[in-house]
Amino acid sequence: MNKPIELSVRLNRIKPSASVAAKALVDRLRAEGQDIIDFTIGEPDLPTPPNVVEAAVTAMREGQTRYTAANGTPALRKTIVEKLARDNGLHYKSENIVVGSGGKNIIFLALSVTLNPGDEVIIPAPYWVSYPDMVVVNDGVPVIVSSAASSGFKLSPEQLEAAITPKTKWLILNTPNNPTGAVYSRSELVELGKVLERHPNVWVMSDEIYEHFVYNGATHASPVAVIPSLQERALIVNGASKGYSMTGWRIGYGAGPVRLANAITTLITQTTTCPSAISQAGAVEAFGGSQDAPLRAGKVFEQRGKLMRELLSGIPGFDVGELTGAFYLYPSVAGLIGKTTPAGEVLSSDLDVVRYLIEEAKVATLDGSAYGVSPHLRFSFATSEKSIREGCDRISRACASLR
Template sequence: MTLQLASRLGTVKPAATMAAKLVVDRLRATGKTIVDFTIGEPDFPTPDHIVAGGISALSTGKTRYTAPGGIQPLREAIAQKLLRENGLHFSPDEIVVGAGAKQIIYSALGATLNPDDEVIVPAPYWVSYPDIVSLHGGVPIIVSCGVETGFKLTPAALERAITPRTRWLILNSPGNPTGAVYTRAELEGLAAVLRAHPHVWVMTDEIYEHFVYGGAEHVSLLSAASDLGPRTLIVNGMSKAYAMTGWRVGYGAGPLKLVKAITLLSAQTTSCVTTVSQIAATIALNGSQACVEEAVALFHQRRDRMIALLGGIPGLMCSPPDGAFYAFPSVSGLIGAVTPQGKTLVSDLDVTLYFLEHAGVAAIDGNAYGAPSYLRMSFATSIEQIEFGCNALKKAAEACTFPLSKNTEQSDA
C-alpha cells in the first residue's frame, strides 16, 4: 500500500538555507573548497560562561522535564531583558519559551489560523514565513517591498493588503534577508493603519535586534505603539545574539490568552525545551552582555569589508544593510551574461549556480526570499573567507561576456 501524504505538504518547500547547507556539505565531502555565504549563524562558539553554565547544569542532575512554557527563572530573565533593553513590561506569565523562535512562530500561527485566513508577509521575507502559514491552512499574502522603499512595508501597501480575512501581519526588523531596519517613524506609520483594522494581529520577529550598524537603531513595534500590545506577539531568541543556534531556545511575549495557546501546543509537541538549554539561556540573559557587544562590532567590520568588495564585482550592486548579518546584492547586471562555458544566465538561480560551480562560492538565490534578481550572502564568517570568496566572485563575473545587444543597451543607458 502506498503511503499517502497530507495534501498540505504539497505547498511546502524545503528551507532554502538548509538545502544550501546540504549542497555545501556534499561538495566539501568530495574534496572541493567551498566558501559558504549561505548559513545564517555566527561562526564562533557559544561564549564560555554560557557553556560553563550548561555543563554545570548537566553535572548537577538538571536533566528532567520542565513546564511546557519554560522554567520560571528563564521567563523572569526574559521579562527583565524586555524591560531593560526595550522598555516593555511583560509578566513571566505572558512569556512562553520554545525550541527556537521558529517553533514560537509555528505554534502561534497554528493556534490562531483557520482555513483560508490571510497573513500579510512583506517580501523579501524569511523563507519559512509563507510555508508555515500554508501548513496551517492559511493564505500568505505576499506584498512586494522593493529597493525604492528600502525593502520595507509602507502604510499604503499595508492598507491595500488588508481584507476582512486578514489575521496577521508579520514584521521582521532587522530583516532577513535584506538587513532592513524600520525606524520609529515608519513603525508609527504602520501602526496608524493597524489601528483602523482591529481584527489584524501583528507578529514582530526581532531575532536580529542587536545587530544594527552605523546610525541605525532597533525599535520594537510596541515601543513605538504600545496600544497595539493586546494584539501583538514579540518573537525573539538566543540563536543569533549569543551564538546559541544549536541550543534551540526561542521565546514569545504577548497576550496571556495567546501565550497559553502556544504553551498548549508545545505540551503536545515538544513537551518542553531541553532543560540544560533553558538554564544556559537564563545565564546568558542575566550575565554580562559584553559578548553580544563584541559580536556586533565584529559583524560591523565584516559587513563593511563585504560591501566594499561586492562593489568591485561587475554586475552586482549592493547597499550596506542597516542590520542583521546579510548582504543582499542585486545581480540584475549579470542577467543575460554568457559564461565561459557558453551558458546564458537568465535568472538569479543561474547566477547562484554559476558562482557555486565556477567560483566555489555558495550563496542563496533571491527568488527563495520572494525577491528575484538578488542573492543573499551571509557575512557571518571570517574576513579571510569574505575576501577569498569575493575575489573568486569577481574573477567569475569578469569571465562572463554579454551579447552585442546587451552591450548596446548598456551603452545607450
C-alpha cells in the first residue's frame, strides 16, 4: 500500500476561507434541491459593464491572448496611474504599479516578500477573514486589535500606538471595511497618521477594494492621499472585482515603492507568470473608460442596504448599526444568545445562530467569529431586493419561534 503524501506543516497554521466555505455550502444545498437565500458572498450580482466585455472580446479577436509582462501590460499600468490621480489624488508612475490575479493575490505576495519569521502585522478587528491566515502562512504574527460598535468598528490612535512594537512590519487598513462597512474619515486618518509618523518602521497596507461604495454622506479617502508622508512605506491594494462586477476576471493591483513592486513581480514570475491578458484588456476599459457603472452600482447597493437595515432592525434580537460603506451589514445578535430553538437547542454563540438560520429559515449568513468580533453576523446585500425581502422575512419568522 502506498504511503499517503505528507502535506506541509505550514498548512496546519491556516483554515479555509469562511466566505468561500459558506458559498460551497450554499452551492451544495442548492444542488440538493433546497431553496437557500444567500447573504454570505461578497460578490456583486450586477453584470460586468458591456463596454468592458466588448473591450475584452476585441482584445481576443485581435490576438491579445498571450503572456504579458509579469507586472501587467504597459497600457493597464498607465491606466491605473491615471485612475489613481483622477479618483484618489495620488501620483505614481507605471513602475510603482504591479498587477496581479486579484487583490487577494497582491496582498498575499506583498506579505510573502516582506515578512520574516516573527514579524508582526497589526490587523484591526473586525477584519476580512483572509488577513490573519495570510500573515501566518508567511511566518508572520497577526496582532489583532479589536474595536466595538460603539467606536464605529474603527481603530483608534491610542489602540494603534499600544499595538506597535519593534517587531511591527505592517498595519493593514481596510476602508470601506469588510465586514462592517466602516469608513474612516479624513480626520480619523490624520490622527492615525500622527501615530505612524512616530514609527517609521511600520508600513501601511491600504485595502481600498470597496472605494466606490460609500453611503449616507460618507466619502472614501485613501490614507496615502491624506498622509502623503506615508507614500514611501505604503502599498495601496485595489482591483476591478467589486466596483466593476469583475470578480471572475481576477484583476487586482498594488501601488507602492518601486522596490516593493519589483519584489512582488519577482514572485509573480515564479507563480502565476502574469495576469490574464484578456482580463487586463477589459480592466483598461474599466478603469479608463466610462465610470457610469460603479456610480450606478453604488446607488443600487445603497438602496438595498437601506432596505436590509430597515428589515433587520425590525427583528427582535438584532442590533443593526449605521449603513456607511461596502455592501455589508454587521449586526449584533447578542439578543438571540441564550434563546432556545423549537428543537430544544440553546443558541450559545453567533455560530449557533448561523446554523439555526440555515436549518430553520434556509438563509445563509456568516458568523462574526470568522471576522474576529462576536456575537455578530455578516450580511451581504449584494443581491436582489426580492431576496432581501424574502430572506429577512424568513429570519423574522425563525426568530419568532425562539423562546
